[in-house]
Amino acid sequence: MFKKIKAILTQDIFSADDNTSSDSSIKQNVPESSVIAHNQLFSEIKILSSIAKTLNSESFTQSDFKFFLDIRASFARNIDQYQGLENSAELLRVAIAAQSIFLKIEQTELRYRSSKQQEYYDYVLQILTEEFAEVKTEEEENGILIAQKKAPPKKQYSPVLFKEKLRSKLEEIRATIKSEAGQNALDDYAESVEKLATEKDIGLRLLYLFKKSDIKDLSILRVLSDMVDYLQSKDLKKTSAVIDLVRKNQEIFVQVTRIIGLPKSKETLENYALILQYLGLSKKHEQSAEQFFRLMAVMQEWFNLYTMIENHRLKYPAQEYNLPPEYTKDIPAVEIYKKYENMITIFGKQQ
Known part of the structure; x- marks a missing residue:
């Protein structure tokens, strides 16, 4: 009897080992x-x-x-x-943070007013309008200018493309301005606008609002x-x-x-x-x-x-x-x- 029990126990032990080995063998390796x-x-x-x-x-x-x-x-x-x-608060926050840029743009437009310089100012407004002009809202019709996020611009804003337009037009007009002071003023103006052309469009959006509003003193x-x-x-x-x-x-x-x-x-x-x-x-x-x-x-x-x-x-x-x-x-x-x-x-x- 003891021999039978021993045989059964021995068989069970080896059987268990075999099962363990079998379980391990069916595990896959994670693909390289x-x-x-x-x-x-x-x-x-x-x-x-x-x-x-x-x-x-x-x-x-x-x-x-x-x-x-x-x-x-x-x-x-x-x-x-x-x-x-939120939109109004963020616009005003950026406006205050970048006030020196906006004031410089405004002062340049007031001081340097030759026909060619005015042509460049008008061109800046033109490309700003292309980027940010939106369908009129009820508030706009009541006399308040709004450039809100809820109405998307006509095309996707790209700071790189915007700067390329600025520089291309600058080269064209700069060549027609004879005075060094006039050229330098236009260079500074373009540089100021470029500073607003960051990854987020909020600075340029503000410039658009400033130009479209009747506020003359920033x-x-x-x-x-x-x-x-x-x-x-x-x-x-x-x-x-x-x-x-x-x-x-x-x-x-x-x-x-x-x-x-x-x-x-x-x-x-x-x-x-x-x-x-x-x-x-x-x-x-x-x-x-x-x-x-x-x-x-x-x-x-x-x-x-x-x-x-x-x-x-x-x-x-x-x-x-x-x-x-x-x-x-x-x-x-x-x-x-x-x-x-x-x-x-x-x-x-x-x-």
Whole structure:
């Protein structure tokens, strides 16, 4: 009897080993091309993770900066009292930041007025119109100029092509101007316009609005800039001081309405104050905000790669494949994504 039991136990043991060996033998290897593709993605996400860790800062968690981000997010999400204000706020922010460029363009047009120089100014307006002229809206018919995002330009904006047009026309007209001063003025003018031709079209869009409006003195931008500077020493979490400043300078905001395209239904002291509060906070946190939004852009790219890697790994489950070591490595910077997930969702694709 003992011999029979021993034989059965021995048979079972070897049988189990055979099954294990059989299970292992049916596992496939991950195709070499897939391993190469995975490792390429992993190398890219490691680079982005390193950049993200460098950009990440403790200053992003400070209450005042988080207050600014909450307001910026409300503009972007178009919610609550910020509904319908984002485009106007961004236009005005850029207008103030680039005021020296706009003022230089305006002063050149006023000072140098030969027929050939005027021809170039007219040409700039012509190509701006080709890029940004849109179907009239109800607000435009009521006397307010608007260049809104909701109505796309006639063709896709390209800063490279825009600059090529500027330079081509500049060479043509410059050759007909005899005085060196006139040539230099036109060169400076073209250079100023080119500075507005960045990847985002908002600077040129503003120039188009300025040229189409009946505002003849853009020095009001300097006054608005002074207001923003004044607010740097104030507690911007309290809107009362901002509203008082708007009330004292209401005529400035009435004029600037034509530039930022604020609909008539939004022309209130409260809305002007919300915009001015945002401009003050943007100036106060300018450096941190630039770094934070760069982080958001990097983390959006990171998330795209993360999704690709996770989807790739799902194709090769450990139960069916002999996984290379790279397939079991943790993806770096997950903790950064989790920390800012809500903000990445809002801002990641905007940058």
